[in-house]
Amino acid sequence: ETGVTQTPRHLVMGMTNKKSLKCEQHLGHNAMYWYKQSAKKPLELMFVYNFKEQTENNSVPSRFSPECPNSSHLFLHLHTLQPEDSALYLCASSQDRENTEAFFGQGTRLTVV
Amino acid sequence: AQSVSQHNHHVILSEAASLELGCNYSYGGTVNLFWYVQYPGQHLQLLLKYFSGDPLVKGIKGFEAEFIKSKFSFNLRKPSVQWSDTAEYFCAVSLHGSSNTGKLIFGQGTTLQVKP
Numbered sequence A: 001e002t003g004v005t006q007t008p009r010h011l012v013m014g015m016t017n018k019k020s021l022k023c024e025q026h027l028g029h030n031a032m033y034w035y036k037q038s039a040k041k042p043l044e045l046m047f048v049y050n051f052k053e054q055t056e057n058n059s060v061p062s063r064f065s066p067e068c069p070n071s072s073h074l075f076l077h078l079h080t081l082q083p084e085d086s087a088l089y090l091c092a093s094s095q096d097r098e099n100t101e102a103f104f105g106q107g108t109r110l111t112v113v
Numbered sequence B: 001a002q003s004v005s006q007h008n009h010h011v012i013l014s015e016a017a018s019l020e021l022g023c024n025y026s027y028g029g030t031v032n033l034f035w036y037v038q039y040p041g042q043h044l045q046l047l048l049k050y051f052s053g054d055p056l057v058k059g060i061k062g063f064e065a066e067f068i069k070s071k072f073s074f075n076l077r078k079p080s081v082q083w084s085d086t087a088e089y090f091c092a093v094s095l096h097g098s099s100n101t102g103k104l105i106f107g108q109g110t111t112l113q114v115k116p
Helices: none
Strands: A005-006 A010-013 A019-025 A031-037 A044-050 A053-057 A066-069 A071-079 A086-095 A108-112 B003-005 B012-013 B019-021 B023-024 B031-038 B044-050 B056-058 B062-069 B075-078 B089-096 B111-116
Touching: A010 A019, A019 A031, A019 A086, A031 A071, A044 A066, A044 A071, A053 A066, A108 B075, B003 B031, B003 B089, B012 B019, B019 B111, B023 B075, B031 B062, B044 B056, B044 B062, B044 B075, B075 B089
Parallel strands: A010 A108, B012 B111
Antiparallel strands: A005 A019, A019 A071, A031 A044, A031 A086, A044 A053, A066 A071, A086 A108, B003 B023, B019 B075, B031 B044, B031 B089, B056 B062, B062 B075, B089 B111
16 A cells, blocks of 8 residues: 555546546645556656646647646546557656655556447 | 666566666766566555665665666666566656656666566
């Protein structure tokens, strides 16, 4: 248990569906992140939030829409995805200061059919 | 652009063998360095980290890594692996001095398989 909880663990969705991934951290951190882990590719940073404000969007297509209502919760809203978006989506959090490490959730395995 | 390269994609060892996984990064500034491990079906967890100071860092489960600045390397080592070390290992870097220490650039990972 890392203190970062992601739900659901597995999700299968059609290309016309709308779904959301949820991340919750119980560590008192104020920075949260979404990463994408595709087969045979390095983990890719998607979004960064600091104190609920989005500070980085790593050229992510608009069919992925993040939301951070407070420092403990992070969502990734999905709509009209493509099969190539199938991947493991990881949430992470860290304290907003130097020389700390990030803590990761177990991820949501997404399959787009 | 910054990048992290892990030379070995798939390593197979017998128990008690020694392990060294290579990691090189490309970045002109000062970096923080990390090794994460992902056991089958589990979350990414931190093995060890380097921010500054002694370039030889010790982590959990008998792992260590050495930062060689001149070689832009941060290789992971373990003198004697166990079957339970079977996992995927990721090297990652972040910008030193940044408060966004979760903003990581990852290598592509190395799958370690330890045969009993």
